[in-house]
Amino acid sequence: xxxxxxxxxxxxxxxxxxxxxxxxxxxxxxxxxxxxxxxxxxxxxxxxxxxxxxxxxxxxxxxxxxxxxxxxxxxxxxxxxxxxxxxxxxxxxxxxxxxxxxxxxxxxxxxxxxxxxxxxxxxxxxx
Ligand code: FES
Numbered sequence: 001x002x003x004x005x006x007x008x009x010x011x012x013x014x015x016x017x018x019x020x021x022x023x024x025x026x027x028x029x030x031x032x033x034x035x036x037x038x039x040x041x042x043x044x045x046x047x048x049x050x051x052x053x054x055x056x057x058x059x060x061x062x063x064x065x066x067x068x069x070x071x072x073x074x075x076x077x078x079x080x081x082x083x084x085x086x087x088x089x090x091x092x093x094x095x096x097x098x099x100x101x102x103x104x105x106x107x108x109x110x111x112x113x114x115x116x117x118x119x120x121x122x123x124x125x126x127x
Contacts, residue, residue, distance in 0.1 A: 002100035029121025
């Protein structure tokens with residue numbers, strides 16, 4: 001058996017930055033990633049102004065670790081440049097939450113959703 005950390009439980013019970021932005025807004029990047037292993041899904045969105053992420057939101061369908069990962073990932077994103085956001089690794093998210101080893105894949109979904117959101121924004125801004 002494993003135990004969840006107090007920090008993880010805090011983010012699970014009172015997640016930060018839950019919500020949506022309009023996907024069609026040119027300032028918004030959206031990343032939606034599902035886990036083939038468990039079927040859970042995480043959506044992360046970023047609001048970008050002049051290459052800086054001024055706000056971030058998430059929605060999750062899944063376990064408490066993926067909800068907590070979405071919460072800390074969006075906290076981490078706010079105030080970062082797009083390049084800095086691409087440098088956020090799942091290991092950092094897992095460390096912030098002290099994720100049990102068996103739950104590390106939940107933080108991988110968050111890393112992938114961050115990258116997908118940044119790429120979506122970059123694609124949109126080329127148009
Ligand atoms: Fe699937 Fe956590 S068990 S994301």
